[in-house]
Amino acid sequence: MKERILVVGSLNMDMSIYTDRIPRTGETLSGRSFIMSPGGKGANQAVAAARLGGFVSMAGCVGADTNGKALLKNLKDNNVYTDHIRQVQDKTTGVAVIIVDKDGDNSIILDAGANASMDIEYISHIEYVIRESDYILMQLEIPMPVIEYVCKIAKKHGKFVVLDPAPAVQLKDELMQNVDLIKPNETECSILTGIDVNSLQDAKKAADIFIQRGVDHVVISMGENGIFYFNGQSEIHIPALHVEAVDTTAAGDTFTGALVSRLATGKSMEDSLKFAVVASGLAVTRKGAQSSIPCLHNVEKYMRREL
Ligand code: RIB
Numbered sequence: 001m002k003e004r005i006l007v008v009g010s011l012n013m014d015m016s017i018y019t020d021r022i023p024r025t026g027e028t029l030s031g032r033s034f035i036m037s038p039g040g041k042g043a044n045q046a047v048a049a050a051r052l053g054g055f056v057s058m059a060g061c062v063g064a065d066t067n068g069k070a071l072l073k074n075l076k077d078n079n080v081y082t083d084h085i086r087q088v089q090d091k092t093t094g095v096a097v098i099i100v101d102k103d104g105d106n107s108i109i110l111d112a113g114a115n116a117s118m119d120i121e122y123i124s125h126i127e128y129v130i131r132e133s134d135y136i137l138m139q140l141e142i143p144m145p146v147i148e149y150v151c152k153i154a155k156k157h158g159k160f161v162v163l164d165p166a167p168a169v170q171l172k173d174e175l176m177q178n179v180d181l182i183k184p185n186e187t188e189c190s191i192l193t194g195i196d197v198n199s200l201q202d203a204k205k206a207a208d209i210f211i212q213r214g215v216d217h218v219v220i221s222m223g224e225n226g227i228f229y230f231n232g233q234s235e236i237h238i239p240a241l242h243v244e245a246v247d248t249t250a251a252g253d254t255f256t257g258a259l260v261s262r263l264a265t266g267k268s269m270e271d272s273l274k275f276a277v278v279a280s281g282l283a284v285t286r287k288g289a290q291s292s293i294p295c296l297h298n299v300e301k302y303m304r305r306e307l
Helices: 041-051 066-077 113-117 120-125 127-132 144-156 173-177 186-193 200-212 251-263 269-283 296-306
Strands: 004-008 012-018 033-039 055-063 080-088 094-100 106-111 135-138 160-163 217-221 227-230 235-238
Touching: 004 041, 004 127, 004 144, 012 066, 033 041, 033 066, 041 055, 041 066, 041 080, 041 135, 041 251, 055 066, 055 113, 055 120, 066 080, 080 113, 094 113, 120 127, 120 144, 127 144, 135 144, 135 251, 144 160, 144 173, 160 251, 186 200, 186 217, 200 217, 200 227, 200 235, 217 251, 217 269, 227 269, 235 269, 251 269, 269 296
Parallel strands: 004 055, 004 135, 012 094, 055 080, 135 160
Antiparallel strands: 012 033, 094 106, 217 227, 227 235
16 A cells, blocks of 8 residues: 655755856856756655655645746646645745756755745644655755654654755754654765765764664665665665766655655565665756656666666
8 A cells, every 4th residue: 555645845946057067156157058947855855756656745835936836737747746835925936056067966056935934834734634644754945943843743643754854954853853764965964973974884873873863764875885774773785876977966856755655655675775776876867856757667677677
């Protein structure tokens, strides 16, 4: 049986320019190409989870503008239930300006826009949705009091709470105690634990810190070095796919959405981690955020052939 996933998070319109390198301060560079496509860490993870087989609803805020309408349409087209997304009258929809270099690496600057209007009052209106869901998936692109509140009531209702701590900021112990699974990348790991992850031993030390702070499952994504999982007893290391990276935007979001969608269909942690590694590996071979997320068929086909 498929369990229900609720994503509470951000929605942005991404403006991505592809160029050879990131410009220096004061420099004007010509890009090679431009795309405008749906993004936002919350919406990316919602689309990834839905496209990869999950039963997904999203709560968040967009402006009452063209970008907001386009983002909502794209979520609906991807089978994400959008009735809990609020259109805020006097705010613009969140925007991300992204520069992608020749190696597919990116730099992102954000204007939160309507994402900043997410508040506790709104969440208390939709507490019943949290109660009716099984997995609650969050990131850090909406106000921190909202994140802390959602994690607290989700935990109170016995839900499985997943936090992708991006973009990273320090987190309170109480929040950590309400999180079941955390998925930082190396940079986020270093901000949150003070450990630079350069090896599996470093990853284990960092994971231990999260476990001591009250999290049950830790997944550290290490780029080309794959992922490391630890739950205080068992550890799993899965190497990354070897692919030609075109655009790494939303690779982490694809990973987290894929992981949760697979867990929500009752698969084991190890199977779900492998599935998520393949999904995010395939995502970096395509441009854009939501436009790069592969479908279930392609991920399963790759898994049958290569793993
Ligand atoms: O994680 C990638 C996302 O970060 C982009 O889609 C952009 O909108 C920012 O939220």
